[in-house]
Amino acid sequence: MTISRKLFIAAVVAGMGSAAMAQEQVIKIGHIGPVSGPQAHFGKDNENGVRMAIEDLNAKGMEIGGKKVKFQLVAEDDAADPKQGTAASQKLCDDKVAGAATFLNSGVAIPSSKVFHDCGIPMITGAATNPELTKPGWNTTYRVIANDNALGAALADYVAKVAKLKTVAVVDDRTAYGQGLASVFKKEAEKQGVKVVASEFTNDKATDFMAILTSIKAKKPDAIFYGGMYGQAGPMLRQMAQLGMNEAKLLGGDGICVPELAKVAAGAKPLENVVCADGGASLGKMPGGSEWKKRYDAKFPGQFQVYSPYFYDATMLLADAMKRANSWDPKVYIPFLQKADYAGVTSRIQFEANGEMKNPSYTLSQFINGTKTPMDLK
Incomplete structure (x- = not known):
């Protein structure tokens, strides 16, 4: 060729x-x-x-x-x-x-x-x-x-029917997500006879929650509901431990329901009392x-x-x-x-x-x- x-x-x-x-x-x-x-x-x-x-x-x-x-x-x-x-x-x-x-x-x-x-x-x-x-x-x-209607209602059901708690405090981070989820939870919890003893708010960049937690501690709620992300929930758990709030549950939605929360909480005892909700089934x-x-x-x-x-x-x-x-x-x-x-x-x-x-x-x-x-x- x-x-x-x-x-x-x-x-x-x-x-x-x-x-x-x-x-x-x-x-x-x-x-x-x-x-x-x-x-x-x-x-x-x-x-x-x-x-x-x-x-x-x-x-x-x-x-x-x-x-x-x-x-x-x-x-x-x-x-x-x-x-x-x-x-x-x-x-x-x-x-x-x-x-x-x-x-x-x-x-x-x-x-x-x-x-x-x-x-x-x-x-x-x-x-x-x-x-x-x-x-x-x-x-x-x-x-x-x-959506948050399902997650907020699921957590309210848990509080009222499973854990049978009587009082909760509610904190949100003022974002569309955190405030919306907290609002649904609060409404559904009150509907089921759970008393909301405090409503507080922070922001999605905060790391110091001592003033909010000190105020909440005085009202002795059975649980704190937090509408926000794990980056704030972690420090919040550490500060709950510092204030001796080791028995109160911390409730939240998918924003805190991540493995990373354990790292950010850095071994704080209240992590044991976290109950959180994800949309969807568990991986298994x-x-x-x-x-x-x-x-x-x-x-x-x-x-x-x-x-x-x-x-x-x-x-x-x-x-x-x-x-x-x-x-x-x-x-x-x-x-x-x-x-x-x-x-x-x-x-x-x-x-x-x-x-x-x-x-x-x-x-x-x-x-x-x-x-x-x-x-x-x-």
Whole structure:
């Protein structure tokens, strides 16, 4: 074979390769979360869930609309700040993501949901739990975890019916998440005859709770409910110990219900009395939880917190809707997302008309020897 013929064949093969590359359609999936700052443990874990789903989707070699597709993660940091979050949301719109599995914080998710609505891109959260998020009923907003109405009511039920406590104090961090959850808990607890002896508030950057706790201690509540995150609950537990409040329970939602709480509490005795609520089943009771967790730990050793399996499912839901619609165009696949019936790692996922999950579950947990452990209350 002549050199010129060899060059010709090589050129043809290269051209075929280029044509094949040109046929591959890149579909961008967005994630926004606090990957810097005190809540970065959560944000990185959530982003890992999206990243793992995208790797699994690409390994399958999906085709949509007659084209081989490659999913690509577009990740932004919101630092748990609403302004930064809305700016990041607009950036994802400008980047023309096809959908987003996104948001840890309700205070970021609520204003950002309007940005996504206005640009017609669906967002699914696996962590933001304030019920206000879905109140507008937009077809671009979805949640794959129980909201604060379910979590607050579950904790109130525990206080009144299981622990049979008579009095509680309520503290919140004034965020959309913390204040919303505390409000639901307070309302449901009072409905069941539990007396709220104090209502206090702090902020989501605070570390000194001595004045609040001293005031609460004088009223001798059986428990303190804290609406906020583990970064504040940890110091609060240490200061409860300093004040000799070792018998009072500390109750809270998913924001404190993380393994990291034990580290931040630094061995404080009141950690033994924490009871917290997560949206969803415990990993061992999720349809695919245990096997998924093994794969996650192999990819991201020591990074698991709480929500990554929900963000994994959120990403898979977007891809599933695109596949069924045979399109990655949001206008085309959103109706298919609304009618989802997806067997996920976390649960079987279907949506109500407003984007809330049908039949969401929850788990109450405690800390035994410093390890977060699901409670069996059946």
